[in-house]
Amino acid sequence: xxxxxxxxxxxxxxxxxxxxxxxxxxxxxxxxxxxxxxxxxxxxxxxxxxxxxxxxxxxxxxxxxxxxxxxxxxxxxxxxxxxxxxxxxxxxxxxxxxxxxxxxxxxxxxxxxxxxxxxxxxxxxxxxxxxxxxxxxxxxxxxxxxxxxxxxxxxxxxxxxxxxxxxxxxxxxxxxxxxxxxxxxxxxxxxxxxxxxxxxxxxxxxxxxxxxxxxxxxxxxxxxxxxxxxxxxxxxxxxxxxxxxxxxxxxxxxxxxxxxxxxxxxxxxxxxxxxxxxxxxxxxxxxxxxxxxxxxxxxxxxxxxxxxxxxxxxxxxxxxxxxxxxxxxxxxxxxxxxxxxxxxxxxxxxxxxxxxxxxxxxxxxxxxxxxxxxxxxxxxxxxxxxxxxxxxxxxxxxxxxxxxxxxxxxxxxxxxxxxxxxxxxxxxxxxxxxxxxxxxxxxxxxxxxxxxxxxxxxxxxxxxxxxxxxxxxxxxxxxxxxxxxxxxxxxxxxxxxxxxxxxxxxxxxxxxxxxxxxxxxxxxxxxxxxxxxxxxxxxxxxxxxxxxxxxxxxxxxxxxxxxxxxxxxxxxxxxxxxxx
Numbered sequence: 001x002x003x004x005x006x007x008x009x010x011x012x013x014x015x016x017x018x019x020x021x022x023x024x025x026x027x028x029x030x031x032x033x034x035x036x037x038x039x040x041x042x043x044x045x046x047x048x049x050x051x052x053x054x055x056x057x058x059x060x061x062x063x064x065x066x067x068x069x070x071x072x073x074x075x076x077x078x079x080x081x082x083x084x085x086x087x088x089x090x091x092x093x094x095x096x097x098x099x100x101x102x103x104x105x106x107x108x109x110x111x112x113x114x115x116x117x118x119x120x121x122x123x124x125x126x127x128x129x130x131x132x133x134x135x136x137x138x139x140x141x142x143x144x145x146x147x148x149x150x151x152x153x154x155x156x157x158x159x160x161x162x163x164x165x166x167x168x169x170x171x172x173x174x175x176x177x178x179x180x181x182x183x184x185x186x187x188x189x190x191x192x193x194x195x196x197x198x199x200x201x202x203x204x205x206x207x208x209x210x211x212x213x214x215x216x217x218x219x220x221x222x223x224x225x226x227x228x229x230x231x232x233x234x235x236x237x238x239x240x241x242x243x244x245x246x247x248x249x250x251x252x253x254x255x256x257x258x259x260x261x262x263x264x265x266x267x268x269x270x271x272x273x274x275x276x277x278x279x280x281x282x283x284x285x286x287x288x289x290x291x292x293x294x295x296x297x298x299x300x301x302x303x304x305x306x307x308x309x310x311x312x313x314x315x316x317x318x319x320x321x322x323x324x325x326x327x328x329x330x331x332x333x334x335x336x337x338x339x340x341x342x343x344x345x346x347x348x349x350x351x352x353x354x355x356x357x358x359x360x361x362x363x364x365x366x367x368x369x370x371x372x373x374x375x376x377x378x379x380x381x382x383x384x385x386x387x388x389x390x391x392x393x394x395x396x397x398x399x400x401x402x403x404x405x406x407x408x409x410x411x412x413x414x415x416x417x418x419x420x421x422x423x424x425x426x427x428x429x430x431x432x433x434x435x436x437x438x439x440x441x442x443x444x445x446x447x448x449x450x451x452x453x454x455x456x457x458x459x460x461x462x463x464x465x466x467x468x469x470x471x472x473x474x475x476x477x478x479x480x481x482x483x484x485x486x487x488x489x490x491x492x493x494x495x496x497x498x499x500x501x502x503x504x505x506x507x508x509x510x511x512x513x514x515x516x517x518x519x520x521x522x523x524x525x526x527x528x529x530x531x532x533x534x535x536x537x538x539x540x541x542x543x544x545x546x547x548x549x550x551x552x553x554x555x556x557x558x559x560x561x562x563x564x565x566x567x568x569x570x571x572x573x574x575x576x577x578x579x580x
Contacts, residue, residue, distance in 0.1 A: 041372065044396060045074045047302040050234070050254060051091040060093060060101045066170060066217075066231065067108040073293065074300045079266045081229040082109050088298035089256040089319060090215070090233025097210070097239055101202040107192045109168045113267035115288045164270055167225045168194045173218035173484070174235065175358060176341045176512045178205050178529060181485050181536035181556070188218040188484070188537060189454055205531075209416060209510075210239025211341035212254075212315040212360040220452060220551065224543035227321035228261040228268045230298065234317055241343040246409035250313040250364060253304065257327075257355070257377075257394060259320040260293045273544055275435075275443060277386025281322065282544075294323075294377075296395045303398045304375065306367035311406025313337075315362045318355035321543035323389060324382045324478065324515070325355040326502055329365060329397055330373040335408050338362040342416065342487060342510035347409045352378065354502040356480035358513040358541040364408055373397040380502070383476040383518045416510065418489060419527050424465045431481070431516060431540065431550060432474040444549050445540065451549030457535075458552035464530035464559040470523050473516035479545060481524075482513040483538040483554070488526035495520015513541050533558045 053062050069083040084090030095101055171190040179185050184201045192198050213235040217226040234254050242248060261282065263269050271284035280292045296302055306312060318325045327334075328351070335347045340360055353361045375395040381388040433445045444451065447458070461467060468491070471481050493505040495517040503517065516522060539551030 042301065044301040044303045045299055047253065047255070047304045047395065048297055048299060050089065050256070050297060051085070051087050052094060053091055054094040055096060055099045055101070058096075058099050060095050060099060062091075062093065062102070063104045063106065064090065064172075064215075064233075065106045065108055068110050068112060071230075071298060073295060073298065074302065077266075077293075077300060079230075079260060079262055079293075080112065081260070081266075081268060082112070082226065082231055083229075084231060084233055087233075088230045088295075089258060090231070092233065092254060093215070093235045095204055095235065095237055097204055097208045097237065098206045099204045101200075101204060103172065103200045103202075103215075104197060105170075105172050105192060105200060106197045107168075107170050107194055109170065109194060111164050111168060111270065113263060113265075113270040114164060115263075115269065115271055115284070115286050163272065166219075167222045167270055169219050169222060170217045170226060170231075171198070171219050172200060172215055174202060174213065174215050175482075176213040176360070176487070177202065177235065177237075178208055178485060178487070178532065179203065180532055180534055182534035186484065186536075188220075189535070191219065204237070205529075207416070208237055208239075209342040210237050210241050211338045211343055212236055212317060212362055213341045214256075214317055214319065214358075214360070216319065220454070221547050224273070224321045224547050225268060225270070227319070227543050228259070230258050230260055230295070230319075232256065232258065232317075232319035234315070236315070237341065240413045241337065244337075244409055244412055246311065246407045247313050247337065247364065250311045250406065252313045252315065255296050255314055255316045255395075256298075257316065257318050257320060257325055258295050258298070259323050260295060262291055262293060264289045275384055279390065281384060281386070281389065294320075294392050294394055296375075299395075301393055302395050304395055305398045305400070306365075307401040307404040308367055308370055308399055309406055310404035311364055311366045311408055313362070313364050315360070316353075316355065317360045318357055320357050322357060323377070324357070324380055324480075325377040326352055326380045327355055327361070327375075327394075328352045328378055329375050331368055332365050332373065332397070334361075334363040334365055336361060336363040337409060337412055339504075339509050340487065340512045343413050344509070345412055345415055347412060352502075354380075354504070356478075356513055356515045356541065357543070358480065358482055359511075366406055366408055367397070367399045367404075370399050373399065382478045415508070418525060419466060421466045421527075423468050423525070424462070426468045426470070427459065428470045428472060429538075429552070430472045430474055431479045433477060433545070433550075445545045447539075447550055447552045450552075452539075452546075452551040452553075454553065456553065457555045459538075459554040461528050461554060461556050462559060462561065463528050463533045463556050466525065466527050468523055468525045470521060471516055472521040473519060476518045477542070477545070478515045478518055479550065480513050480515040480541040481522075481538065482541040483526070484536040485532055485534075485556070486526050486528050487512045488514075488524040490514055490522050490524050492523040493517065493520070494522070528556050530559050532556065 064084045069086045071088045179202045216232040269284045273282040276283040334350045379388045379391040487510045496503045533556045539546040
């Protein structure tokens with residue numbers, strides 16, 4: 001169960017920092033400006049633990065209800081958002097390799113955030129190009145008017161395809177878990193309508209690496225909107241790395257980093273997002289006042305407490321739909337032990353860790369001298385209008401109390417290895433966006449010049465084989481590439497901006513999400529597990545990009561089945577059936 005605690009005997013200490021003390025941003029006399037309005041000297045609530053549920057006897061059987069909630073963010077702020085089981089973020093699910101996991105997902109979401117000053121664009125729906133969604137080419141021109149699109153609007157309402165309706169449809173993705181992409185497991189083509197429910201059943205492979213994974217909605221067209229609500233929750237697979245003595249002795253903390261895009265009523269705007277400059281990276285159509293809040297475990301700038309010399313194990317998830325988070329803990333080294341759920345062979349000391357949306361990092365940290373230390377994301381240009389996103393304070397590390405003598409890990413466990421098999425095929429995928437407006441309202445995004453179409457198979461692969469994919473970026477956006485089911489190793493990265501130390505291209509590290517440098521590329525090698533055939537997807541994990549078309553399908557055929565194009569036909573949107 002969730003519980004909160006407040007350390008006793010706390011004595012406030014001043015932490016004076018000169019220029020360069022926090023990544024060169026110069027906080028002396030300007031902490032609030034440097035941290036976007038927050039200050040590490042302002043006391044926050046203790047970081048809260050999230051509710052947990054653990055498998056018993058090899059089974060986790062649980063219900064996740066998506067419902068409207070009013071949540072307290074701290075500092076007197078509240079938000080009115082959708083949550084899993086009234087928890088922001090959702091409960092922690094703890095399982096082990098070989099377990100079965102049954103999740104009953106109930107959709108009880110209600111329309112929220114509908115602008116009161118105007119309805120969303122009458123002809124606007126998501127997803128799809130202009131012709132498919134009723135947006136005439138040349139939005140805003142003399143060829144487009146409310147009158148001309150009223151018939152299409154009526155059809156969209158009847159078909160349930162308006163923005164308000166689409167944003168209330170959902171499903172579930174278990175991000176990073178190496179599970180079947182087929183029904184009743186990680187089927188992201190599934191539709192759970194409002195008031196609907198669905199029983200998921202996952203078999204966790206015995207070779208599933210032990211680490212941090214997560215769950216979130218994945219209904220195409222609504223992923224970003226539901227991500228901005230904070231609909232996400234951690235999954236912890238326990239296993240061999242938890243038996244490393246230094247980690248077993250350390251207190252564990254799970255930190256879920258989220259960004260909430262809220263209007264003046266504390267709700268996520270139910271509108272079309274458009275990129276913009278300024279402190280809020282999006283404007284909405286229709287335009288409403290909005291703000292951008294960053295939370296840790298659903299809290300604004302909480303305090304993480306440690307004793308001097310104490311070692312804690314932090315599992316950190318970037319569940320934000322859009323923001324790259326370059327994580328720093330001032331004056332502390334992060335001893336990383338795992339990436340995207342897969343443990344390392346040896347701990348890797350780092351001054352900071354970059355987390356693209358969906359990335360997870362697990363590390364040990366040893367507290368320094370007594371004081372208050374900012375936990376923050378450093379300003380970084382991820383390739384969007386307005387330049388670098390600003391430095392933001394996430395939390396404060398408060399070091400106080402009697403000294404401890406924690407031990408840092410060095411040698412860990414044997415990580416998975418790429419099978420010694422030949423590369424059977426090499427592919428090239430090109431990511432590119434379009435801001436011209438000729439494809440309809442907002443920015444459109446493409447892979448190989450095409451928007452997502454779930455009635456089309458984009459890549460055919462064979463289970464049990466190794467392939468290399470070259471992922472090319474023709475944008476200034478740093479698109480985080482994610483593929484479901486099968487993790488990958490990065491063998492080459494090109495086009496990293498000069499002087500940017502945030503890219504990690506160690507070929508031994510396993511990823512499920514890796515960002516493409518602006519106007520650059522990387523090459524990844526992956527093994528398609530022999531026992532996990534089915535239809536799945538790959539996409540940009542800036543979720544507004546995915547919603548705007550930057551996703552493709554990959555059909556994984558059973559081993560030895562030859563050309564998989566003969567094994568699938570689509571009967572309707574979101575529904576597919578195998579030919580026998």
